[in-house]
Amino acid sequence: MAWTAPMTAIAGSVFTASQFNTFIRDNFNECPTSKASTPGSYFVTTATNQVQERFAGSDYVATSSSTTSTAGADLTTPVSVGPTVTVDTAVRAFVFLYCNMTNTAAAGTWMSYDVSGATTFTNSLSTSIQLSNIGGQRIGGVILHDNLTPGVNTFTAKYHVSSGTGTFSDRRLAVLPF
């Protein structure tokens, strides 16, 4: 049952079982303590007077793989998808990207992400990390994605270059949903 603004008791009136169930039982059942199910979770609001348990997600792919794609795509040499994280979100989530990147040319290399499921979002430059360097370096970034469609959303890393061959390894993606 949903939250109901607690009643104001009046001296001399009878406190009924129905009132107890509505204002005490059901309201306590909406509190984080009642909803806590698993260690490591946290609580966020989903609407007015509504809180929900959330779980952070993380995925790591150590595989070194390359692409020559100039638009965000899965890695191809060898074929290597992800990392990929699926979590329940409201409209916002922090997306953490980390990767070791190098390029055969002094050209741009990008790691970004697509969102699928409740939301359809295609990777972009503004939601990416980027290096323009031949030598490999490992960098990271955190993006607050704030226009998700509430529900189950899957975040999948995508990669591209401006030219040359980009090689990506030690790839990590984490999501902290709100």
Add this chain to the structure above:
Amino acid sequence: MAWSAPMTAVAGATFTAAQFNQYVRDNLNQTAPALASAASQIFVSTGPNALAARVPSTASVSTTQTTTSTSYVDLTTPGPAITVTTGTIAIALYNISTSNSATNSATYSSVAVSGASSVVASDAWSLLFDGNASTNFNRCGAAHVFTGLTPGSNTFTLKYKVGSGTGSFSNREINIIPL
């Protein structure tokens, strides 16, 4: 009304309307569901037995702009900046794409705080790129936990400088988790 430590019932005693209002109504009104006013809020403590809802926020400026300043300044389009209500702590996470007109010349991006608090941008929490070929853009992020803030309305603004040369900054993003 504020939270009151729940009373201890005594067998045979009358549970009064005033007690109900103080220990049930008013305490329930201090719990997270009662304080939740929109989606995607988090809850933080503001003191003993006190919670407040906070909203993780983001702001961005995509435009590529430049500076030759060797001390932290605004670009032609200042920021991005976020104004939020915080307690004494806030987490800032920021991402910027930068390049420099000169090879092996540094670009710096950092965060200043104004409003209830006054904190100047510092190298200590800057995002720094150096040692790159000229005009090559790189984009990554940094994070800093601001402590010792004055509780209230605080504005977090990205600032920029270079070691030398002309620094270019684009896809500038700042995110704040107010605690």
